[in-house]
Amino acid sequence: MNHILYPVEELTESMDAKASIQIKDAMIRTLLTDSRKLSDMDQGLFFALKGRRDGHTFIEEVYNAGVRSFVISDPDFDHIKFKGCNFYLVDDTLKALQNLASVHRSKFDYPVIGITGSNGKTVVKEWLYQLLAPENNIVRSPKSYNSQLGVPLSVWEMNEENDLGIFEAGVSKGDEMAALAAVIRPTIGILTNIGEAHNDGFDTLEDKIAEKLKLFEGVDLFIYSCKYLNQYTGELPGTNKFTWCYRDKADLEVFDDEVLEDKYQFLRARFNDTEVEAVIPFTDQASVENAIICWATLLALGYEPEEADKRLEKLVPIGMRLELKTGINYCSVIDDSYSLDLSSLAIALDFLNQQNQHSRRTLILSDLPGIDSPEVYEQIHQMIENKSVDRLIGVGPLISKYGHEFSCEKEFYESSEDFLQSFPSIKFGHETILLKGARAFEFEKISQLLTQKVHETVLEINLNALEHNLNYYKALLPKGKKVMAMVKAFSYGSGSFEITNLLEFNKVDYLAVAYADEGVALRKSGTTLPIMVMSPDSMAFDAIIENKLEPEIYSMRILEEFVSALSRKGHKDYPVHIKLDTGMHRLGFMEGEVEQLLEYLKDNKSIHIQSIFSHLVASEDPEHDKFTEQQINLFSMLSERIMELYNYHIIRHISNTSGISRWPDAVFDMVRLGIGLYGIDLSIRDKSPLQTVTSLKTSISQIKQIPAGDTVGYGRAGKMPDGGTIATVKIGYADGYSRKLGNGIGSMLVRGKKVKTIGKICMDMCMIDITGINAAEGDEVIVFNDNIRVEDLAMKMETIPYEVLTGISQRVKRVYYYE
Known part of the structure; x- marks a missing residue:
């Protein structure tokens, strides 16, 4: 499982880079693209990607973490100040990453399956892994890594010990697939289906199909369903083709189906002029179609129908998601136990490292299936050391065998049964626990013991969707503008530290809560971001000051009482936020009160005005646009009068969620993003680009x-x-x-x-x-x-x-x- 090491010269050539080399004997094993997810720093290569954030701005942070090799695209970047480093200058850092992965792919001649389609790519990939694993050492895309970035990172995991690769590729518009095809270079192609997903990115259905089929140019075998390509007029790829269809002529023609015991689908088909059958342990339409694709693949690869039937019946659901739950004894439990390999372990450890609610982190880890290698377990040791894991609980004979490789607090059990029997004597409390186990170890039993038993009705929160929505609004903002995320009212019912950990990880600038006790709870859970308290009262001032919270000042009474509290404690230049009432008429200084405010502020040294803000009344409603314009103009005028008193920069903000969408001229220095994070923006009338959280x-x-x-x-x-x-x-x-x-x-x-x-x-x-x-x-x-x-x-x-x-x-x- 040792990855190929790449020397300086080969990297320079593969990426067509201009190199500034200070470490001539440097060797690269790991590709790094996110400053928040670093590992293997000594042999890591950091790509300063440009997207919603410019990776060049994080180079100093990555350098301080220990990385010494960088790929940049900005010719004016001052790399000279970074001593003892290698810098590779390229035209496009993402393209350089793809080129390097393509070179890596060319070193292996074993079969590679490429999968694309509108839906089902990840499920088909994971089921094929289950079906083909008995006789193959398979490398595959972790989770749903199928993007322009995810594909090269997946292919980079190819190794000489593998004998089969399975990679998925996804595109949302034209001219994207060629780059992915050059990286994957599949020998076997599978088209799952053609559906509605990403229709907006293509002029016609024909264009969409043609773009997806670019992945399969030059494949030896192309597997697809006639029903999705019957109307396609272009040339189909593949030296050999294998088709499947429902009740229509195909190499695998499914002509009958029946539901058994409400949980199995019995399928009958014709293959090679013979009637064949398969039992699939699913009945929903999407799962049945995905299973038929896998059935067709097994037959196309030469498996006997009886063997294919036997394996298909043992398929298990794909739990593609990592879940964060409330655990026993004030613990948080991260359950990611559907599968285990080094790539998915790295992803799970990054998520564990993101959690700040407990100071202690525990990893419960099983054997890596079929891997008996000291080098691999030494690599795992390095991974968990980089991610500050405090305790390792190993389950399985192999991880127990290599237990000496780990330097953290550790204990080992030969099997899951041994762990379950010992569970009453194992102490868990006030810690974040990551469960990461291969399916054979049945870690779901461990999860049941660790998870708090509560009400059976569940509110599921999709953190990917929340991250997507945050990035959607960030993309609407001019460069350099700040985001304050509203997490009041238990983050709109969605949770507290679970949401703020993700927001902090994604580098929002501020948090806002309604009351001081919400802010105190966030501080206790490890949140370090600045927090504005929107409804402070004098009884909470001590807690606000002790927890470094920043109060909204909305009246002379609150201002005088807070200054008095600061004086008692001997504080100066304490950050506060001045609220102006421009029309909401809820809280804030009205226009006629600003002169009194200015007079009071003039000689006051106790406070530092961090921001001035107001609240839009109807930013989502075109009917009230004239009033919204009046609010913005009044806010601009009043805030400028206050700013004239000070020789330092004061942040200004008035835009809420709908304000970001509809009023780009009202961004000022910062915006306050609220319910839009959760996929709801009342100003978006047509098809929403937001995702349901x-x-x-x-x-x-x-x-x-x-x-x-x-x-x-x-x-x-x-x-x-x-x-x-x-x-x-x-x-x-x-x-x-x-x-x-x-x-x-x-x-x-x-x-x-x-x-x-x-x-x-x-x-x-x-x-x-x-x-x-x-x-x-x-x-x-x-x-x-x-x-x-x-x-x-x-x-x-x-x-x-x-x-x-x-x-x-x-x-x-x-x-x-x-x-």
Whole structure:
């Protein structure tokens, strides 16, 4: 598992770079692209990529961390001041990274499977890994690394000990696939499907198909479904082709299917003029199609139909997401135990390192499947040392065998059963625990023991989507403008430190909370970002000062009381934020009060004005644009009058979420991003570029057959004149599901189908009409997600999305996931 080491000369040639070399014997093993995710610094090569952030601005930080080799594209960058380093100057750092990965790929002649399509790429890749692993040493893309950056990082993991590669590639517009094809160079190509995803990036469906097919130019074998390419007029790639289709002529023609025991799909097909069959342990349409693609691949690769059937029946679901949960004894548990390899371990360790809520970090790690190598376990030791892991709990004979490689606090168990038996005597408390195990070790049993048992209704928070939304708004801002993220009200119901850790990791500039106790909680969880308190009161001043929080000053009373508190404690130049009332008429100094404020501030040395701000009333509504313009102009005028008193820079901000979208001239120095982080922007009327962050899920407790004429629930409000089937689900108004959503006003999803509530909403549960749906007790029920949107619920409740999100009870379990 030792990666090829690349010397200076080869790097220079591979990247077509101009090199400034101070370490002539340097060797490179690891590619680094993110200053927050560094490892193997001695043999790492940092690429200063240009995107939403310019990687050149982080070189000093990376240098201080120990990296000594850099790829840059700015010819004016002052690299001379960095002593003992190698710098490679290229035209485009991303292209240089892709070129280097392409050179690396050329050193291996074993088969490589390339996968693309609109959906299902990651699932097909992971299932093929399961199906082909018994006789192959496979390198594959970690998680869904299929982008212009993810593909070269994936291919870089190819090694001489592998004998098969499986890589996925994704494109969202034209002229993207050629670069990925040059890196992957597949010998076998799989097209999963052609769907609606990324339609906006192509003029026609034909253009979209042609772009995806560029991945397969020159492949020996191309596997695809006729139904997706029947209308395509271009030339199909592949020296050899293998087709599959439902009830249509193909090499694998599926002509019959049947659901068995509500959990298996029995498939019958024709292959080589013979009837073949397969049993797949899934029944949903997407999983069945993905499994058929895998079936076709096995047959195309020469596996006997009986062997293919045997392997397909053992497929297991792909848990592609890393979950952060509340654990026992005040712990946080990161569950990423669906698979284990070095690449996915590195990703999980980065996420662990991102968590600040506990000072202690523990890794529970199983053997790497099939790898008995001291070099590999020494590499793992270096990885966990770089990420400041305090304790390692190893599970398995191999990691126990190489336990001497690890220098941190450590303990080892020969098997999961040994660990589970010893669990009562193992101490866990006030720490973040990462679970990372190969599937054979059944770490889900360990997760069940470590995870706090709470209410079965769950609010899932997609941290990838939140990160996407943050970056969407950052991209709208001119360079150098700051972002204050609003995390008041438990981050709009989504959590506190779990959200702020991600925001801090993504380098927002400020946080804002409503009350001091929210800020104190964030400080205790390790947040170091500056925090503005929007509704301070005199009783909280001591806590504000002790925790280095920064109060909003909205009136002369608050200003005088806070200055008095500062004087008692002997503080000077304490940061505060001056709130101006430009039309909201909630809190803030009105225009007529500014002269009194200026007179007071003139000789005051206790405070330092960090920012001046105001709040837009209706930035999302074109009807009130004239009023919004008046607010912006008044704010500009009043803030300038205050700034004239000082010879230092004062930050100004007035834009909220909709202000960022609709009022680019009102950015000033900083913006306040609130509900837009969670995928809701009331100013966006058409198809939103934002992603849904929260999904509320519950489950069916009981199913009943109701006779004709019977009623359901309190007050006999739910009427069923024709009878039918109802399900009682575990959510009620005490969980935040409003009583206004009863009697058919609200809808939920059961097995992908929308059903209505029936009867009144109870405190802890409610009933839904599932007549005609083949549901079972224990089935998952979706209360809201990207199909039943929060905005739709808010409309039915005659309220706003803010109230829906913040109204979700604290007894509802929050689960955070990162894919």
